[in-house]
Amino acid sequence: MNFLRTFLASVLGTLTALVIGGIILFVLIAGIASAVNSEGSSSALIQDNSIFSLKLDLPILDNVPGSQEFQVSLGLDAESVQLIDLVTAIDLAKANDKIKGIHLRSEYVQAGWAQTKTLRDALVTFKESGKFISAYGDYFTQKGYYLASVADSVFVNPNGGVELKGLASEILYFKDFEDEYGFKMEVIRHGKYKSAVEPYLSNTMSEANREQIGSLIASLWETIGSEIAEARNMSVDELDAIATELKANLVENAVKVGLVDQINYKSEYIELLKNKVGISEDDKLKLVDYNDLLAGNAAYKKGVRDKIAVIYAQGPILFGDGSESQIGDQVFVEAIEEAVKSKRVKAIVLRVNSPGGSAMISDIIWNALEDAKKEKPLVVSMGNVAASGGYYIACNADTIFADPMTVTGSIGVFATIPNVKGFTDDIGINAEHVMTHKNAVGYSPFEPISPGFRKSALEGIEHVYETFKQRVADGRNLSLEEVEALAQGRVWTGLQAKENGLVDALGGLDAAIEAAAELAEIEEYNLTSYPKIETDFDDIFALMSPFAAIETKIKSALPREFSAFIEASTSEENQALQIQARIPFSLDIK
Template sequence: MNFLRNLLAAILGFFISLFLIFILFVGIASLAGKQEPIVVKPNSILELDLSSAIKDYAPDEKNPILEALELDETRLALNKIFNALDNAQLDDNIKGISLNSTLVNAGFAQTQALRKKLEEFKESGKFIYAYNDVYTQKNYYLSSVADSIFLNPVGQIDFTGLSSEILYYKDFEDKYGVKMEVIRHGKYKSAVEPYLENKMSDANREQTTSFLKSIWSEITSEIAKSRNITEREVNNIADESKGRNAELAQANKLIDYSIYQDEYDEKLKKAANGKYSTISLQDYIKSGKGRKTSLAKDKIAVIYAQGQIMYGEGNEEIIGQGLINKAIKKAVKDKNVKAIVLRVNSPGGSALASDLIWRELELAKKEKPLVVSMGNLAASGGYYIACNANLIVAEPTTITGSIGVFGAIPNAYELSKRMGINAEQVSTNESAQYSVFEPMNKKFYDVTKEGVEQIYKTFVNRVAEGRKMTFEQVDAVAQGRVWSGKEAISKGLVDELGGLDHAINAAAQLAELKSDYKIKNYPNYKTDIKEMLKFSPFGKVDKNEILREALGDENYRLFNQINELKNLKGIQARMPYILEIK
């Protein structure tokens, strides 16, 4: 009896302890929520540090425990940054902007959109200064919008032109006996090329060179205009690495002065006409400047589709037909929503999920105007869900197109044979079966190839119908080929060049909205109790957060890209290879 009594007492004590710990966390969270509000002081300079991950859409963190312990992921939402910069133009307390980011953690289309927004800020008459010890290429591109650019006397500017590197695995597969069985349509559909070849194909080199040059021409043009030099001079600077030290950078007009941080602070003091305060972009947004208020009844719904497309519910990182289609239906049902803007930032993914989203958008378009805004990527499945819009708007540096499909299945037959493993199968029927331990048979190949061809034809027909083109016209610019937003205009895949604001204004015009209107963002991401407790002593540890911390952002991104391959189920309408432009 004593043993049983002691056991029950221990169990009861354990649960009481858990309850008390939970109450403690709630109390800490409650205290965190009662922090003093952030106030923008007079004569302030807004400091822009863009080294945190920038997403098109990042809802407010709703996990009070993580917030209280400062374990919530630092991130910036592009829409909130834009709102903050718009508000800063009219804010009498903000005298100017200081760009002092070590890097710009965004894609080129996002960076170009940010640069345009900063140009708008300058129209208010307020200054923008930029300072850094070392400028990365993307950071310099953004910073070149500044009135004056400053560099540490022993610093440098990494300005050498764009490049993209792809790893090829064919020899590795032959050596170790593990390979990917690939079935594809499209001579440019190079998502699977690294598994089939040991070097880049001529077709892939052609398309990669083409869109890199297109993006680079945008960068050089804008830098040349801001720095008052010619595009030829900008290219010569890149060819000869003339930003490799401060002296060369100043001589070639990449910067205005090479000074130390304390001297830069004096420059800011002079620009602000005396003693000044600083406020970070993050705090400025938290102060309420990251949103716009309106009393208007009419709304435009902006639905954010960001991440790879996978069949299922989806979340903030992954586009699933579940969440996106719910958002579309909510926007259609809301009588105050007069138009829909779909913001796409995706390399594509599941063909099935893409088609399900396409169908819901097709139904929505019958009720309300539909405009697509393309971010960094709107390729393959990302283009599939965009193609039926009334209007498609892309940034010149957007990567789009890639109208093609493929299927890829791992095969370890050679490896198993070398290891002395033999797999035997028993089946009730003669259907097209596949085993990872046997070579792909002709029947399975033929059935899968038929599926790939069917989805390709469906994809092209969807585009032809949405873009009012013939099948042959779409097929001529399809075949899995990737285009920049600027190139896509002449190919009929995009209607206009511009950012999200441009797309929203176009949607308002299509809806004939002449007065003020609100922006309603979708989807709504809900944090459940398990997610809230993931860092608590009695919650499950999030292995991805541990890996990110251990590997660092760059290595974690590579790990995650490789890890994603195992989740590719079904035929894919996906971006050709994992594109990293440097």
């Protein structure tokens, strides 16, 4: 019997090894084939009179998951695209004489406003080279039209239109829900504007929160509106009138008010493109996509030893290892240390796209960056959001770049602790405690927090807040009084942050990289990305699981604030007090 068990175990182990080995072999072969195809699809094979087809139909991320490379190697479609790849492709198209222009499809852009502006700036530079940009859409969302407005001509489907309505931010409030069902979030905070916790304390928006959100979206619209108006040769007042009365919703009206140039079906538009580049009606339009441009791209300079490390800090700041979408201390401290130890890396660029999170982890990462700055130049590039903990880890850089539409600041801290006593009382559950000391229970979800616990937590929050302000004062060469005036949890756009001294300059990742090279006194360099997160088979199989797709759909269907309420209530981190340096509201600007 033992022999049979051993035999079966051996057979099972062998089969498992063969399956895994087969998968690895398949991936290696696919990777080699992909590399061969890349060589064969280099820019040298792009035909004369080609057009770059820039279709923005995937989520645009600062840093794509490592598992995506595996998916693509299997012949599966990519699920996202990296911002720097799109910008590089636009630059390559500008430099390639065989490419005459860009065919832009940007109806539904899945990117933040700062990322969208980075793309628009790249398109403006492309257009300044003398090449054309034509934009076509069945219907343009506001963000999509912001991109399309840079085009020489905008074409829309006869049944389409343009969404131009201004900006709004919607926030859900839970106080009545908490009172009705007995679920409560105990809140301890510091900062006049630290209103991430406001929805748990009230059912209406405070004047302080209304003020900061109003100021924020007005600043964002200032950039959006002025750039669209300039591109379409109209005044900002004229554009505001169009947005106020929704005058462009129908395509005929969009033409009348000057936002659209022509009404065409796509087939008619394609014929117009052919005529523009001198292709006969019988021939096919020669289109290339961003993968064609990147394939065989000699962006990596052979023989150049110097490097600039780009460390992507994307997502919330949490306890744990970290990943491409979460900033954890272990992975990111290791990434910083690796960049410092590498003799080839001459400067570090930290790309921050984070709403913040754990105050403790933020300080641990800040400390690692402070040590790194003593060895090599450190430049920060802020993406869509670099607020609270995201600003904490950025504030000590030699130079900070933000996009005008970056959301930053939010210098303030808070703690939320779930309490379900009202609910458990209603259903007949009672928790009893036996203690050696009066505060021995610490925190229990079944009891209101004690005065002693609240006092201790508030002391911790005050300590973190003072430390946060000191970090900013030291990093930005400001007095504590000046920092206090900018702090209290208030958020700012990148444009406002440049004016008040929280950032040094306005610009994207490319500008930050150039500044890092200048500080390091190097002219030629290659880029290397961190953190280098390896994808294991557990990650791969999890991606293939049908349950993962179901979970994603359920989460996406829930209101963001409700998801946050559920996650906060069930998080292991809330079993003990966790002080948060996080943006003061769930930012949903539309």
